[in-house]
Every structure is written in C-alpha cells, then in structure tokens.
Amino acid sequence: MARFNRAVLSNGLTIIHEERDVPVTTVMMGVQYGAMYESEEEKGISHFMEHLCFKGTEKRTTEEVAKELESKGGELNAFTSEEMTAYHVRLPSKHLEIAIDVIGDIFFNPIFPLEDVEREGNVICEEIKMYRDNPRAHSALMLKNDLYEKPFGMSILGTESTVKAMTQSQLLEKHRAIYTPENSVLCVVGSNSFGDVLKFAKKYTNMSRVGKKLNSLNVIKKSSSGSEKRHGLLQANLCLGAHFPELTSDKRYAAEVFNAILGEGMSSRLFMEVREKEGLVYGVKSVLDLGRNYGYLEIWAGCDPPNKDKVIEIAKREFANMKNLTKAELKVAKEQVISKAIINSEGSDAEAIELINEEFATKAENLYDFEDNVNSVTLEDVQDLAKDAKFSEFWVGP
Structure with missing residues (x-):
C-alpha cells in the first residue's frame, strides 16, 4: 500500500x-x-x-x-x-x-x-x-x-x-x-x-501571487473525415476515431479494458486480424486519449494504399465485435490492464505524472483505487462501448 x-x-x-x-x-x-x-x-x-x-x-x-x-x-x-x-x-x-x-x-x-x-x-x-x-x-x-x-x-x-x-x-x-x-x-x-x-x-x-482560476473552454464534438495526398510516401497512414468516456466518467475503466482487448499489443484483436491473419500491415494499434471533459479512442495503421479500405473495414468490424466479448476475455483483459499499471508505477516519474493527472481530473488518491475500479467493470460495461459508434477518419498517403 x-x-x-x-x-x-x-x-x-x-x-x-x-x-x-x-x-x-x-x-x-x-x-x-x-x-x-x-x-x-x-x-x-x-x-x-x-x-x-x-x-x-x-x-x-x-x-x-x-x-x-x-x-x-x-x-x-x-x-x-x-x-x-x-x-x-x-x-x-x-x-x-x-x-x-x-x-x-x-x-x-x-x-x-x-x-x-x-x-x-x-x-x-x-x-x-x-x-x-x-x-x-x-x-x-x-x-x-x-x-x-x-x-x-x-x-x-x-x-x-x-x-x-x-x-x-x-x-x-x-x-x-x-x-x-x-x-x-x-x-x-x-x-x-x-x-x-x-x-x-x-x-x-511559499510565495504569494493572486491570479485567476480559469474554466476550460467548451469542448464541442463533431464527426467528420478527411484525407491528404503527399508525394514521396509509400504507405497510407490512417487514423480512425470515436468519442469515448471522459476521465471523470465511471465508464473510463471499461474504456481501458476495451482498448486493451481491441488494440494493445500483439495479442490484441486488431493485431491478430489485420497483421497476423491478413498480413496487411506492419503496425496497427489503438490508443485512448481521455481528459476531464473529453475522450476518444484512436485506431492507427500504416498500409499499402490499395489495402486502405480493407484495413478500415476490418478495424470497424473488430470494434463492433467487441459487443460479443466473453467473460473469459474480460478476465484476461482486466489482469492485463492492472498489470500494466503496476509496471508503469515502478518509475517515480511515471507515478508522479499519474498522480498529478488524477489530482487535476478528480483527486490524486483515486489512483490507488485503480485495481478495484478495473475489477468492478462488467461485461455489459465493455460491450456497451461498442454500440452506436460514429467514426471519424483521416489518412495521409500517396
């Protein structure tokens, strides 16, 4: 402790x-x-x-x-x-x-x-x-x-x-x-x-300075897509994104589990389907970006331009298939998320970043409840995140 x-x-x-x-x-x-x-x-x-x-x-x-x-x-x-x-x-x-x-x-x-x-x-x-x-x-x-x-x-x-x-x-x-x-x-x-x-x-x-405490500006969501063609590139670098729970939401822990299963590491669904089974990419992954009043999940892949649409199709399919998650998969993913957090906390610098992030979002002490909060995630919590997602897309390629 x-x-x-x-x-x-x-x-x-x-x-x-x-x-x-x-x-x-x-x-x-x-x-x-x-x-x-x-x-x-x-x-x-x-x-x-x-x-x-x-x-x-x-x-x-x-x-x-x-x-x-x-x-x-x-x-x-x-x-x-x-x-x-x-x-x-x-x-x-x-x-x-x-x-x-x-x-x-x-x-x-x-x-x-x-x-x-x-x-x-x-x-x-x-x-x-x-x-x-x-x-x-x-x-x-x-x-x-x-x-x-x-x-x-x-x-x-x-x-x-x-x-x-x-x-x-x-x-x-x-x-x-x-x-x-x-x-x-x-x-x-x-x-x-x-x-x-x-x-x-x-x-x-212990200095004194009177300033002002500011409120963050309104975060206005939208969903659109775009692309940019560049000469000299060999790959299409594509990103897909969907809005996800904020850092202040109880669903943030379900989002961590969801992301681990979908796109973290070589055992993830995206890696197994897009790279191991189809051989369409060298790198593919998903990452979370969560804040106090915003949150989104990003899927990234780099591929041969003619394969871009197929990679996007598989990524969206695997995202949607998260609604079919099993209890066995959930158990493994929880252990993965908790274990990675333990490894990350080994460094004093990484732990300080987590504590100060948590302090500004909620309260620093909440970091020590991370394992309990992840373990409290239900199958339905994770499955619900796969429903009705509206994707934005952007790619840069030749």
Whole structure:
C-alpha cells in the first residue's frame, strides 16, 4: 500500500506526496492550464510558456538551471497537455532540496528574456513543421480536428501564425495570471519523508501571487473525415476515431479494458486480424486519449494504399465485435490492464505524472483505487462501448 500524504500551504499550493523505499525521487510541479484553456487566437501559449520557463529566472541563468540539477544526476524535462503544464526532475532522493528549489524557481519566477522569446518562437515553428512532415503524427492531429471543433481540435503547439504573433509582454502577463499557487500542485514521489517535503516546499514555493482560476473552454464534438495526398510516401497512414468516456466518467475503466482487448499489443484483436491473419500491415494499434471533459479512442495503421479500405473495414468490424466479448476475455483483459499499471508505477516519474493527472481530473488518491475500479467493470460495461459508434477518419498517403 502506498504511503500517501497531502497538504495545502497557506498560499494555496497543494502538496501531494508518495513515499517509497527506492532512493530516487521525482519532483514535479504542475499548473492546471493547458491547451484546452486557450482561445483560437492564443493557441499554443501554454506550450510556448513551457519552453520559456527554462530560459532563466530572477536568480538563475538558463545554464545554471540545467547544471544545478544535472550535476546531481538529475533528468530535467517538462510537458504540456490539454489540461496542464508540468515541470519535473528525477534524481537521487538526497538532493530533494535543490530539486524543489530549482523546479519552484523556473515554475514561479521565469523572466522570459526578449531574445529568447524570439528565438524560441522560431524553435516551436520548426517543431510544428517536424510533426506536420511526419505522416503518422499529422494524421493523428487531423483526426482530432475531425472529432472536435476549434479551438480544442487544434494542435497543442498552436500554429505558426499564432506562435509568431505572441509577444513577451503577452506571455509574461499570462504566466503571472495563471501560474499561481492556488492553480498549482507540487508532487513528490520518492524516499523522502513528508516532513522534509513540506519543509523545502515552504522554503522555496511559499510565495504569494493572486491570479485567476480559469474554466476550460467548451469542448464541442463533431464527426467528420478527411484525407491528404503527399508525394514521396509509400504507405497510407490512417487514423480512425470515436468519442469515448471522459476521465471523470465511471465508464473510463471499461474504456481501458476495451482498448486493451481491441488494440494493445500483439495479442490484441486488431493485431491478430489485420497483421497476423491478413498480413496487411506492419503496425496497427489503438490508443485512448481521455481528459476531464473529453475522450476518444484512436485506431492507427500504416498500409499499402490499395489495402486502405480493407484495413478500415476490418478495424470497424473488430470494434463492433467487441459487443460479443466473453467473460473469459474480460478476465484476461482486466489482469492485463492492472498489470500494466503496476509496471508503469515502478518509475517515480511515471507515478508522479499519474498522480498529478488524477489530482487535476478528480483527486490524486483515486489512483490507488485503480485495481478495484478495473475489477468492478462488467461485461455489459465493455460491450456497451461498442454500440452506436460514429467514426471519424483521416489518412495521409500517396
């Protein structure tokens, strides 16, 4: 059983902590603000701020931020999702203090130098081009665009035009309004005591800043399809998607089981039918993307263009055939989902991500009920997800 603790500092910052015996610690700070909070005109601003938070603070240069943590063996990184932006480092537990100090500093006190705003804007535009040039990544993004209206249906990175239009003052104003203690969570997973976590959190993150707690924009569903022809490709990269239960829904656990059976791994129905029996693809799988007020299942495959329609037909057939799931298959799938979660929790960084995701969606402690919730899924729960699905499609190919 995990040793879990929580507290709220006087400034409103939530602290969540999982104590474990391995002397490796992940310190993660997250703000409940991501791409789904952005208007179409400001699309990409969360991700832009994430990049700039590493570009120096009031007391550290860019180089000092990296050196102070990497000299202690630290692995420093960050990510932006639809619902949050987070910064984290994994390092030996004995270096907890410097980890909370530096992560707290880049989180609350970045200065966004003008030259870095201009330079990093160009870097992000290159990142946008990189994903656009990747047919697999581009087809997945365009599928999301087929499933949801703008601005949610747009890329987390924004567009080249929205990124280039952002100014230093705009970015700083947004950061100071959003990156407040009340909007944020400090998550620590490692062998440190909760007393030490609180001591260093109070020392390095107990700042006061009044901002505003934002509501995410409305997520408007749709179902459409599209395609894009490109010269020089040998495969059709196709994505199919259907709306699925949100992270706040009790049906989310049935969705996990459904996805495991349909398209996770070499024993999945999609892999066995499309690759092993028909030999139509090298890779085929399904993945879930679930948030507080959105959810969808994506099926991806790459195939010879003349086989595209047959692959789509089989994928839809196997999705529909989930309504014929047996109790024996359900039992195996539950064990698969639970076991994968256990393996994933081995790393302190992966566990911190799960805890902070759960905290922003519901409550971090709910993560420890995952096994019970999966085991409570019934045959009918999974079968019902196969009924009346309306698919969106997008493919990129020659």
